Amino acid sequence: MILEKLYMEDFRVFAGKQEVELTPVNKQRRVVLIGGMNGCGKTSFLDAIQLALHGPRAFLSSKGEFSYETYLRDSINREANPVDGASVGLEFKIRQDGKDQRFRIQRYWNLQGQSIREKLHVYLNGELDGYMTDNWGEVVETHFPQAISQLFFFDGEKIKDLAEPNTSKQILKTAIWSLLGLGVMQRLQQDLVAMERKYRSQKRSSDFESSLEKLAEDRDRWAAKAKELEQELLPSSLTKIDLLDKQLSSAKEKFREEGGELFQQRESLKNELAQAQARLYALKQRARVWADTWSPFLLVGGLVDRALEMVESENSGRQALEIKKVLKAKSKALSMELEKHRVAKQVIERVLSIMLPESSKIGERSTKLHLSAEGKTSLVRIHDLLSSKDVWKEVREFSSEKEKIEGSIVVLERKISSVPEEDSIKSIAEDLIRLENEKLQLQRQFERLEEELRSVRFNYEKAEANYLAVEIESFQEKLASEETLRILRHSEKTRATVKKLEEVLLKKNLARIEDEITRCYKILMRKDGFVGKVKVDPIEYCVQVFDEKKREILTKDLSSGERQLLATATLWALANCAGRKLPTIVDTPLGRLDSAHRGRLVSDYFPKAGEQVLLLSTDEEIDQALQKQLEPFLSHSYLLRYNDQTSRTSVETGYFW
Numbered sequence: 086m087i088l089e090k091l092y093m094e095d096f097r098v099f100a101g102k103q104e105v106e107l108t109p110v111n112k113q114r115r116v117v118l119i120g121g122m123n124g125c126g127k128t129s130f131l132d133a134i135q136l137a138l139h140g141p142r143a144f145l146s147s148k149g150e151f152s153y154e155t156y157l158r159d160s161i162n163r164e165a166n167p168v169d170g171a172s173v174g175l176e177f178k179i180r181q182d183g184k185d186q187r188f189r190i191q192r193y194w195n196l197q198g199q200s201i202r203e204k205l206h207v208y209l210n211g212e213l214d215g216y217m218t219d220n221w222g223e224v225v226e227t228h229f230p231q232a233i234s235q236l237f238f239f240d241g242e243k244i245k246d247l248a249e250p251n252t253s254k255q256i257l258k259t260a261i262w263s264l265l266g267l268g269v270m271q272r273l274q275q276d277l278v279a280m281e282r283k284y285r286s287q288k289r290s291s292d293f294e295s296s297l298e299k300l301a302e303d304r305d306r307w308a309a310k311a312k313e314l315e316q317e318l319l320p321s322s323l324t325k326i327d328l329l330d331k332q333l334s335s336a337k338e339k340f341r342e343e344g345g346e347l348f349q350q351r352e353s354l355k356n357e358l359a360q361a362q363a364r365l366y367a368l369k370q371r372a373r374v375w376a377d378t379w380s381p382f383l384l385v386g387g388l389v390d391r392a393l394e395m396v397e398s399e400n401s402g403r404q405a406l407e408i409k410k411v412l413k414a415k416s417k418a419l420s421m422e423l424e425k426h427r428v429a430k431q432v433i434e435r436v437l438s439i440m441l442p443e444s445s446k447i448g449e450r451s452t453k454l455h456l457s458a459e460g461k462t463s464l465v466r467i468h469d470l471l472s473s474k475d476v477w478k479e480v481r482e483f484s485s486e487k488e489k490i491e492g493s494i495v496v497l498e499r500k501i502s503s504v505p506e507e508d509s510i511k512s513i514a515e516d517l518i519r520l521e522n523e524k525l526q527l528q529r530q531f532e533r534l535e536e537e538l539r540s541v542r543f544n545y546e547k548a549e550a551n552y553l554a555v556e557i558e559s560f561q562e563k564l565a566s567e568e569t570l571r572i573l574r575h576s577e578k579t580r581a582t583v584k585k586l587e588e589v590l591l592k593k594n595l596a597r598i599e600d601e602i603t604r605c606y607k608i609l610m611r612k613d614g615f616v617g618k619v620k621v622d623p624i625e626y627c628v629q630v631f632d633e634k635k636r637e638i639l640t641k642d643l644s645s646g647e648r649q650l651l652a653t654a655t656l657w658a659l660a661n662c663a664g665r666k667l668p669t670i671v672d673t674p675l676g677r678l679d680s681a682h683r684g685r686l687v688s689d690y691f692p693k694a695g696e697q698v699l700l701l702s703t704d705e706e707i708d709q710a711l712q713k714q715l716e717p718f719l720s721h722s723y724l725l726r727y728n729d730q731t732s733r734t735s736v737e738t739g740y741f742w
Contacts, residue, residue: 329520
């Protein structure tokens with residue numbers, strides 16, 4: 086099933102005629118992204134699709150406890166004439182027998198007198214189809230059963246409720262029973278019990294009348310109490326929790342916008358600032374000590390090199406002088422020896438000039454420095470230290486650490502300067518605390534009601550068993566009709582068979598559902614070895630997570646993001662197990678997730694959630710970065726733009742940026 090076009094005319098905030106193309110451009114680009122700020126009509130957009138398909142049986146988020154007629158009346162745009170009315174329409178195609186069958190549903194309603202009148206037209210392949218128009222409620226069930234629609238059309242609140250242990254059990258049970266059609270089997274068993282009671286009452290012994298009457302009163306009393314809890318008290322409590330959740334979300338958002346989170350962190354920010362300033366002061370002290378020791382030498386590094394060269398020159402000069410003295414003594418002795426043998430003076434001078442040609446130049450370098458041996462050693466050590474990399478490495482480390490600390494001080498000072506005054510945030514904080522306390526009280530009340538319901542069901546089943554036991558006893562004593570007995574026996578066997586079939590069907594499919602939830606959760610978690618198996622308790626309908634060593638991971642030990650990924654994986658798995666190629670629509674899909682878990686849904690869930698995926702998002706959920714990540718899978722992007730002056734929303738091509 087592929088949704089092709091949505092039509093809206095004067096429906097809720099959508100004034101005038103609006104037409105939205107939804108057909109994916111290809112199988113790769115299957116995601117339609119619809120952006121809108123809170124209050125711009127994202128939920129109404131989803132309601133329009135569900136209303137077009139299922140009419141009075143649709144799950145409409147804004148309907149609440151009101152009647153269908155009241156909902157239609159309230160759904161006419163406030164600026165429109167109620168007599169002219171409003172309408173929604175939907176075009177979609179379904180592949181049947183290798184051919185595309187195109188449907189168009191047009192649902193129109195207006196005010197006639199004091200009542201709302203609704204008209205429905207169904208077109209098949211462009212032609213009005215009278216049979217489908219008259220029997221659309223049955224026709225749509227063959228293509229898109231209303232019972233499983235919540236597995237494909239849901240909002241962030243659904244994920245949030247499924248992620249909370251207190252509210253997930255009933256939601257999961259309802260989803261699984263709708264998926265497997267177990268509600269039909271339960272109704273069949275109830276009908277068989279009613280039939281058996283009718284036959285037994287025809288031949289009941291008068292001796293048992295009084296006893297049966299009392300037992301029936303006791304049974305009916307528990308049944309009425311269970312009905313009250315299931316249909317009134319528990320749903321009412323859940324509704325209150327949902328409303329309070331929305332108020333709490335708004336309060337938290339306002340608290341955050343006013344700087345409440347910074348206000349809560351003000352003391353820790355001040356402590357962090359003081360610690361950073363202390364680290365900077367200590368670093369500067371260390372730098373001063375280091376500078377006092379080495380900076381003079383760093384400034385005269387060239388002079389140290391020159392002094393070392395002079396020291397080497399002086400050493401060479403001293404050695405040369407010693408050599409010169411030796412040569413003078415040798416030349417004098419040679420001269421005297423030659424004179425004894427009466428060698429001519431010119432010859433002696435020539436011999437001496439040949440043997441000692443440069444002796445006169447030796448030792449001409451003058452001495453400028455007169456360092457002791459210890460002084461020379463110190464000079465060499467200073468030169469070696471300044472030539473090593475360790476000194477400059479220390480300088481760079483001092484500089485780098487100083488930049489980091491000063492940068493953190495700037496950030497902390499900016500945050501502290503942004504902290505609002507206590508008077509400006511106090512009332513919002515008090516409202517937040519009050520709402521959180523109210524929610525806690527409502528959750529405890531809900532838990533008490535659940536516990537009471539379990540007790541009431543137990544008492545009802547006990548009373549029903551007592552009644553049936555006496556009824557059977559009464560009937561067996563006075564039964565006159567073998568035909569009636571045969572019918573009753575067949576009915577009892579049928580009930581037992583249906584009950585057994587229900588158990589087998591649940592057990593068989595529950596294993597398949599568990600495997601699919603495990604597979605989907607592993608895809609979303611992307612943690613090797615973290616998830617081994619996900620199981621669903623067939624009695625309590627609570628989800629249990631086990632690691633690869635079969636050790637249970639308590640859901641309370643999972644982070645909020647991990648629980649919401651588990652809830653998303655559960656809905657994804659149930660939709661897959663439904664075995665129907667239906668579009669998936671998610672309203673406010675990422676509102677309660679952090680950035681890391683949002684990225685996983687964008688990359689691993691949305692592109693695979695169905696053959697067609699519609700996402701209704703604010704600018705803070707699918708932001709610019711996530712939109713870029715989603716770009717390879719996007720078919721269309723729309724923006725629901727609300728005009729404050731006219732109180733109307735229009736559908737525009739494009740996204741927020």
